[in-house]
């Protein structure tokens with residue numbers, strides 16, 4: 236699964252801590268970034284790689300929001316609907332997305348290109364409303380900005 | 393308006409670059425610290441009156457004095473950049489615009505506390521900022537300011553390693569004992585205290601946890617002196633502070649100013665007031681966990697620990713959320729409660745079950761099927777969570793509900809009678 240270079244990165248992460256177990260989050264991030272999912276196979280792979288029991292890795296992988304056990308769209312639209320964004324009209328963000336690609340929270344387009352997720356405060360309340368597209372923040376959203384963003388992703392495919 | 397020159401986020405272009413940081417006196421304060429005894433550094437921080445910027449406003453020098461100055465075990469520092477409290481977006485500014493100030497603060501704290509390694513914990517969603525901080529740390533290593541080569545650079549036998557640890561989307565990891573379990577690679581359940589981290593922390597070794605902004609204040613204290621620091625802002629809670637102002641204001645953002653500013657001054661003068669000149673219904677002064685204040689009773693309330701305590705709230709992260717007169721409080725309270733329910737680690741029954749129960753009742757109210765007695769039920773469930781849990785997330789979930797109902801009963805009753813509009817009037821269209 237991991238390339239030589241990536242395995243070196245694993246070693247580097249491991250060297251930051253006195254135990255193997257502490258490397259689990261960093262290596263799970265690497266796996267998630269590469270495979271787009273941390274499924275059973277991923278858990279087994281990471282466990283073997285850093286030599287810790289699978290149930291440990293599973294326990295960590297299932298606790299955190301950012302390790303996905305189920306497939307998501309190629310482009311993940313993670314919309315903040317917490318207080319400051321709500322006050323600045325995150326309803327509009329969800330509606331604009333729905334009008335444009337026909338899906339709402341927890342759904343994925345049939346072609347697997349987009350999925351929409353409701354997320355908690357992204358730490359960007361001063362530039363609300365906000366969404367994160369594959370970990371890239373888009374702030375001070377307007378319908379125009381959102382449509383433009385979706386069009387760009389569609390064109391890229 | 394107030395005459396104040398920012399020191400945490402000064403207006404210097406490209407300050408995030410190590411060369412620019414050096415040109416402006418960067419990495420001189422660690423040199424100064426290394427010429428002192430570690431306990432003298434702690435004494436200066438104590439004398440400055442610096443209090444933690446992560447939520448509890450605990451005196452930093454006192455916290456540092458709990459750490460053993462010698463022993464067989466290594467000591468650790470965790471720099472808390474989990475920044476997931478709704479309404480808080482300030483540490484991110486330090487990561488982006490002045491990361492070396494934080495790094496120099498780590499070096500100084502590290503020396504004072506005889507730290508072997510420091511972990512900067514950054515929430516996983518901040519991928520962009522993780523990269524910025526990783527770059528800054530790498531640059532500090534390359535210049536010999538961190539790691540083994542420090543000894544050569546500064547000509548002493550002290551050195552400290554600095555690592556960036558990425559979170560993966562869990563608010564609870566900001567709680568200090570959960571954060572340590574997260575770094576250790578365990579499921580991040582908060583730990584029962586005592587023992588406290590200064591005795592039994594990371595890998596059972598002495599550990600101090602400080603917020604990013606707290607650490608960033610340390611080089612400033614060394615440079616300008618404890619007396620200067622103490623002279624800024626509120627007497628018992630002094631220094632520069634990063635206010636995050638969001639919601640219904642004309643100029644939302646992070647503003648560095650002295651502690652103890654009037655809430656009204658911050659909202660109206662600094663953040664430009666409320667769009668459309670509307671009245672304010674509610675203000676949450678320090679992130680969503682803090683008790684909400686009535687908009688018609690803000691006069692005279694200052695943003696420091698004592699003033700806010702007297703007003704029945706707390707400073708938290710100094711993330712101020714402003715809601716105008718048309719805001720649907722039932723919807724806001726439902727959203728806040730939803731947050732705590734989702735983020736509860738589930739370890740204690742009152743928190744796990746109580747947040748779920750409150751959310752159910754609030755959803756019923758939101759659907760227009762609530763009754764006046766639901767407010768009493770909510771208040772009682774909140775009261776049963778408060779003080780009965782392992783960590784402070786329980787209180788954080790209880791307070792907004794409890795105090796919103798106590799302070800806005802008239803509003804909720806009117807909403808129940810469906811006399812008020814059911815939607816938030818947006819400020820952005």
Ligand SMILES: Cc1cc2nc3c(=O)[nH]c(=O)nc-3n(C[C@H](O)[C@H](O)[C@H](O)COP(=O)(O)O)c2cc1C
Nearest residue numbers: 444445446472474475476566567568602603606784
């Ligand atoms: C649920 C919960 C979440 C917290 N999140 C954060 C956080 O994101 N950042 C932070 O600095 N402190 C957070 N805290 C407070 C920390 O537990 C701790 O008090 C703080 O990091 C200490 O640093 P300070 O003394 O410099 O403020 C949180 C506390 C709780 C109970």
Ligand code: SF4
Nearest residue numbers: 737739740743781783
């Ligand atoms: S109070 Fe809630 S979040 Fe904290 S330990 Fe208990 S269940 Fe977990």
Ligand code: FES
Nearest residue numbers: 315320357359360
């Ligand atoms: S509430 Fe949306 S970023 Fe904070």
